[in-house]
Amino acid sequence: MTGTGQAAFDALMSFTRQTMALSAVAGRTAWDQETMMPRGAAPQRAEEMGALESMLHARRTDPRIGEWLAAAQAPDAAGQAQLRLIRRDYARNVKVPADLAAEIARVTSLSQGQWAEARADRDFSAFAPVLDQVLQLRRQEADALRAGEAGQSRYDALLQDYEPGMTAAELETMFGALRPRLVDLRACVLDAEGEAPRLSGPFDEAAQMRLTEEIARAFGYDFAHGRIDTAVHPFSSGSGLDVRITTRTSAADPLGAIYSTIHEVGHAAYEQGIDRAYLLTPLGQGVSMGVHESQSRLYENQLGRSPAFCGWLYGRMRETFGEIGIGSAEEFARAVNRVETGHIRTEADEVHYNLHVLLRFDLERALIAGELQAADLEAAWNDRFAADFGIEVDHAAHGVLQDVHWSVGLFGYFPTYALGNVYAGCLFAALRSAVPDWEEALSRGEATRATAWLRESLQRHGGLRPPRETVEAATGAPVSEGPLLDYLEDKFHRLYGL
Template sequence: MATDAAAAEEADAYAELTERLERITAVQGASGVLGWDQQVMMPSGGTPARSKQLSVLSSMSHEMLTDERTGELLDACEELDLDGPESAVLRETRREYERAAAVPGELVEEMSSTASEALAAWEEAKAEDDFEAFAPYLERHVELKREYAEHVDPDRDPYEVLFEDYEPCLPLERAEDILAELKGTLVPMIDEIRASDVDVTTDAFEGTFDADAQEALSRDVLSTLGYDWEHGRLDVSSHPFTSGNQFDCRVTTRFDESDPLGALMSTIHEFGHAFYNLGLPREHYGTPLGESRDLSVHESQSRLWENQVGRSRAFWDLVLPEVRERFPDVDASVDEAYESANQVYEDNPIRVEADELTYHLHIVVRFEIERALVSGDLDVEDVPEAWNDKYEEYLGIRPGTDAEGCLQDIHWAHGNFGYFPTYSLGSVMATQLYDAASGEIDDLDGKVREGEFADLQDWLRENVHRHGARYETDELVEHATGEEFTASHFLEYVTEKYGELYDLEESV
C-alpha cells in the first residue's frame, strides 16, 4: 500500500512540476509584455518605475524556478523513468534549474534593473551619437555578466557560459568553427564581387519613400506571407524585434524614407520569428514542449523567410506589384528589383540593412568585440575604436559615427552577450532546412511566385515548430533534414546564387 502511495506521489510530481513551469512562464510573459511596451509605447519618463517592475518580476521567476520544491519535483520525476516528450521536459527544466540555482537572486534582480536603465540610456545615446553616455551602463553589464558566468561555472570561459544562454545545445567551439568557415569563404568572395565589372542593378529603389506608405506595404507583405493578425500586431521601434508566444506574438520594424528595402527585409525577418512562435504547440504552453528551441533555430526561421523567400527572384515576381501600388514611381523590372535586393554593398555599416554575404562579417565583428570585453582583453572605453578598426579591416569601411557604429544594435543594452553568433548559425541552418523543404515540396519556387505559402508553412510546422524544445538543436536539424547540421548547404547556396549574379568563378 505504501508502495502504491509512493508511486502515486511520484506520478503527481510531474503534474505539479508542469503547473509550476506554467506559473513561471506566466511571470516571464508579463515581463515580456512590459519590455515590449518599454520599447514601443511607454512614455520616455517611465523608466524608473519600469526598471523596478521588471526587476521584481525577474526576481520572482528566478525564485520560483530555484525554489527547493522545484528540485524535489525534478528528483521525483526522474525516478519515474519517463521517456519521449516528458523526458525532454525534465532535461530542459533540469538545465535551467541548475543554472539558475547557481546565481543569487540579488544578482538576477540587478541584471534586470540595469538592462531596463541601460535601454533608455542606449536609445538616448544612439539618438545623440554619444557613446560616452552609454559606456557606464555597458561597463556595468560586462561586470554583472562576468559575475553571472562565475556563479554558473567558475572553471570555464565566461563567454562560453554566456553563449549557452542562447544556444545551450551547440558548443561554442562549433559556432567558432562555422564562423571561421563562413569568413574563409565569404571574404574572398566579397573581394571578387567588388572587383567584378558585372553591371548589377543597385538603384531600383532610389528616392524618397514615405514612412506611412512603407508601413502600409509592410502590412500588405505580412498579410501575403500569412501573419495571423488575430494573434499579432506590427509597431515601430528603434530596433526591430519580436516578442510573444503562441497566443500573442508581436513584431516591430523601423522606417528610413531613403531605404524601403531595409524596413521590408526587417519586417519579413521578424515575421519569421513570429511565425515560429505562433506555430508552437498551444496545448504545451508553459512547458519546454511549448517553447522554441533556442536562438539558433529561432534565427533559422527568421533568416529563412528573409533570405530564402524574401530575397528570391520568385518573391519579387510576387511582391513587386504591391510595391508599385504603394510607390508608383518605382518602375524597376523584377530582375532589377531582385538584383537590388541582393546587391553586395561596399559601404553599408548597418547590420540589419546588410546584404546576405557581408552580414556575417558584421556578426564576426560583434562576436570578437564582445568576447574581448567579457575576457577583459578590451576596455569599454576602447570599443568605438576597436569597432571601427574591425569594420575597416573586414568590410573596407569606417563608420562615420558611433550611432551607425557600435551603438547601432540593442543587444548590449539588454546585456545579451553571446547572442550574435546565433544569427550566423541560424542563416546556415535556414539554408539546410529550406533545401530539405524544397526536396519534399513540388515546385516550391513556383508556389512562392504565386503567393502560395501553405505548403512551406505546413512543412515548417511539421518538422520544426510542433516539436517545441523536445529535441536538442542537432537532433532537430537531423530530424527535419535527414542529415547533421552543416555549413555546406549555405556555402553552396551563396556560391551558386552570387556566382550567377556577379559571374564569379565557381568555388566553395
C-alpha cells in the first residue's frame, strides 16, 4: 500500500466520521421531535431539519470524496468494506439535487406532525394533501436515483436505502411463497382455537414501565448507553454509544408495552453490539433494515413469545399486577400468542403479521409508480384489507393512518419487516442448534444466553458484509422462507393441538 493510498484512506475516513457524527445529531433531533418537543415547535423544527439535511447533503456529495475514493487503498478487509459502502452511498447521493434533499427533510418533518394529528382525529382527508407532497418528492428522488440504472424501477431505486441489493421482484417471489402456507395456518388455528384466554386489568402504566425496564435488561439492553421513553409509535434511534428506544403503554393491555419494548430492544441491541472499532463509520451501524428486523422480530417472537419465556413472564406479571385473569402459565402463553384477525400491524400475531406487510408492500409500490394517488389510498387500503382479512376497517386510525412510515417518506421500508421475519427464521434455526439450553435459560428470564450468540454471530459485524451474506455467514445456510414457515407451523400446532 502506497503512502498516498493510505493518506487518501485516512482523510476519507476522518471526513466520513465527522459526517456521521453530524448525522447522529440530526437523528437525535428527530428522536426529540417524537418524545420531548412541544407540539407548537413543529414549523421551526421543520426548518431546522431542512437546514441540517442541506449541510449533510453537501458533505455527502463533496467532490473530495470521489477524489479520495479514487486514490484510497484499504489497509485490511474492514477497510475494503468501508470503501465499498462509502462508494455506494456517494454514487447515490450525488444523483439527488441538494434542494430536493432539503425539501424532503422539511416536508417530512411537517408531515409527521400532521399525520399524528390526523391519526388522533381519525381523518385521512386532513393528511392526504401533505402525503401527496411527500409522494411527489419521493418520486422525484427515485427518478434521480435510477438515472443510469438500466431497467430499474422507482421502487427498486428507493428500496436500496433499506435493503441494498434487493429487488421488488425477489421480494414478490419470496412473499408469494409465504402467503399460501400462512393463509392455511391461519385457517387451521382460527378453526381450532376457540375463545383464547385474555388478560383482565386495569394495569398500572407506571408499573408497566418498570417491568419493561426489567425485561429490557434481561434481553441485554445497556442502559449506560440507552434509555426508554414513550412515543405514539415505538421506535429505536441511534447507534454506538447512544441508542434510545421508545414504547407506549395502555392501562387495558400491558402486553403492548412489553412486546413493543422487546422488539425495540432487538434493534437497539444490534446497534449496541457492533464492534466499537467501527464507531461513527459506515460499518458501525446495522447493515440493512431487513437484518435489523431479524433481530427485533427474533427477540420479540422466537424468544419473547416462546412458552419458556412466557412461563417466567407470567410469574412476574402476577407479582407486578396481582391477579391478571389467567390461571396458569400455559394459558398465559396462549394469550400472548393468541391468533386473532385485527386491524393493527404492530399488534398482529405471528401468523397474521406478514399478511399486513404484504398489503403495504403492494400499495406503496402502486403509490410510487403513480398507479395509485394519495387521495385514493384510503379506499384502496380498505378494499384490500377486507379482501385479505375478511373484516371491514372501522376508521382511519385502524387503517391507513396507523403507521408513521409513509408520513416521513419511508417508501421501500415496509417489505423489510417480512424479510426480517424470514431472516429471523433462518437465524433461529441456527441458534437452537448452537445454544441447546436456550429454552431452559429463558424459563428463568435469562435471554442473554441466546442474545449473546446473536451478538457474536451477527451483531458485532455491523456492515462488514452485504445483508444476505451477513445472515448466511451467521447461519451457514442459504436464506430461505422455509425455516420461518416451519417454525410457525410447529409452534402453533403445539400451542393449539393441531
